[in-house]
Amino acid sequence: MNNHDKAKEKRERLRQEELKNNPTGSLNDALNRGNNGNLTDLTGGMGWKGIGILIVVLIVGYVLYKLFF
Template sequence: MSKKKESPERLRERLRQEELKRSPGGNLNDSLNRASTGGLVDLVGSMGWRFTGILLVLIIVGYIIASYLLD
């Protein structure tokens, strides 16, 4: 699709994705602020797959520890 015929929504999304690729760490604060308003896609999308994986592992380990402590 040529850039002249690109819809405004696609243009905004493409620019947002390019910014995330240029500075993934700098967007973490922005993503956390967006997550507080309900944008889970923005939170996970800007963190990257490694940080998302670490977050999931911590949540699972925390759940396991809490289930043992509450028994």
């Protein structure tokens, strides 16, 4: 457990140093985070029913797209 704590502290120290050296880079990352969302962000707040409905909607949408185009 002690090595894990040391590694955590080292990562945090490196992160803080990077923020000091490149403050505009972290601002850019924060501003663009919403544009580059991922599946984990989308499904993180959903339960299993919500994910199931999302999958069904995607499949139905794909089938309808293939039928008409």
